[in-house]
Amino acid sequence: MYTDGKTSPPDSPADDCGNGVLQSAPALTDEEFINKFRKLSGPSPLKAALSLAALCAAKTSFSAMGLTLKRVGLSSSKFSKYSQIGRDPRIEKIKGQLPAKAGYSVLYALSRLTDDEWQRGFGEEIITPQSSRSEIEAFRTGVPRKSCARGERVPFFASVTVTEGKPAKEIEKLRAALISLCEEFGCEAAFRTSEVPPVATRMSSPYSDIGTVERKPVL
Numbered sequence: 001m002y003t004d005g006k007t008s009p010p011d012s013p014a015d016d017c018g019n020g021v022l023q024s025a026p027a028l029t030d031e032e033f034i035n036k037f038r039k040l041s042g043p044s045p046l047k048a049a050l051s052l053a054a055l056c057a058a059k060t061s062f063s064a065m066g067l068t069l070k071r072v073g074l075s076s077s078k079f080s081k082y083s084q085i086g087r088d089p090r091i092e093k094i095k096g097q098l099p100a101k102a103g104y105s106v107l108y109a110l111s112r113l114t115d116d117e118w119q120r121g122f123g124e125e126i127i128t129p130q131s132s133r134s135e136i137e138a139f140r141t142g143v144p145r146k147s148c149a150r151g152e153r154v155p156f157f158a159s160v161t162v163t164e165g166k167p168a169k170e171i172e173k174l175r176a177a178l179i180s181l182c183e184e185f186g187c188e189a190a191f192r193t194s195e196v197p198p199v200a201t202r203m204s205s206p207y208s209d210i211g212t213v214e215r216k217p218v219l
Helices: 032-038 045-058 065-071 076-086 087-095 104-111 115-123 132-141 167-183
Strands: 189-190 199-204 211-214
Touching: 032 045, 032 065, 032 199, 045 076, 045 104, 045 115, 065 076, 076 104, 087 104
Parallel strands: none
Antiparallel strands: 189 199, 199 211
16 A cells, blocks of 8 residues: 555656656756755755756756856766656655655666556566665666675775865865765765874765775765
């Protein structure tokens, strides 16, 4: 049973939503897109990802795409993926059922489902609004989730070195990009601040809970 009282799966794009309400929004200029991007914020990963997806979907053309995206620290590939999320009316219909921690990676995995996969996955409750990215991808590809043998750990660590004197605004862009990258691949990023270097930080796989690497700069 779904939270809207229906026993059927969330609707597919074939019904009354058409192509979604986002496409009717006025066209944004490059500068308007940049200004709106810089003001984006959300109380949760879900709200933040949905806000960015809606903004990218509303930006249907650029005067200078490469330069505009560079100014906001967004790759053309990531812009395209966020646009795909924002234009998917199926996600619009179930967003109220998604957990607050569901971010970009979960939303993009959902947007990659065909209508048939969406209907079968939700109809048979193989996937639900609470499913993780890896569970959705396992259903879509037919490849079971990888699991570690008991006691086995698969750590992955990354050390970040920030050039001395780099502006605070650029450091914040780097932080946001790292978080987005980790969300895409289902990893975690831990940022710690301290006045006395070195500082231990960690980026680990979902299967790892150990280990640190040392870095001197503080993000």
